[in-house]
Amino acid sequence: MLTKWRKLVFDVINSSEKPLNAEDIYRLNNFKPNLSTVYRALNYLEKKSYISSVSFDGGTKYYFSKDKHFHFLYCTNCGKIEVFEECMASELEKKIKSKFGYLITDHVFYFKGLCKKCRKEVKGNE
Ligand SMILES: [Zn+2]
Ligand SMILES: [Zn+2]
Incomplete structure (x- = not known):
């Protein structure tokens, strides 16, 4: 059984098309519990495996x-996060399974680089 706030936070994440950090959820949420309530709900939901999280460069958790099976593009310049769904891991998983005898149950996958906008800016400075 989820408490009211946990359920609310869970619903926000479930209906989102992109990963959200605690502050995003706080801002999106019309009922506005305080931010620490959001953090506590997120910790609980992740510990109980209702949701997953990813962080880039040891920063904010999303x-x-x-x-949803997300893969991420993380811009190291502006911090923008884009998502894509195509999964290219299954071939690799097969190889790892036979080489290491390892059973893969999940993966988190992201590319680091420069987004379209930042690429343009870098080019402009050349
Ligand atoms: Zn960028
Ligand atoms: Zn994948």
Whole structure:
């Protein structure tokens, strides 16, 4: 059983098309519990495996639904995060399984680089 706030935070994450950090959720949420309530709810939901999270460069945690299989593009210049769904991991997983005898149950995948906008800016400075 989820408490009211946990359920609310869970619903926000579940209906989002992109990963959200605690402050995003706080801002999106019309009912506005305080930010620490959001953090506590996120910790609980992740610990109980309702949701997953990813962080880039050891920074802010971004949370996303377990029902969605996201892969991320992280811009190291502006911090923008874009998502794509195509998964290229299955071939690699097969190889790892046979080489290491390892059973893969999940993966988190992201590319680091420069987004379109930042690429243009870098080019402009050349
Ligand atoms: Zn960027
Ligand atoms: Zn994948």
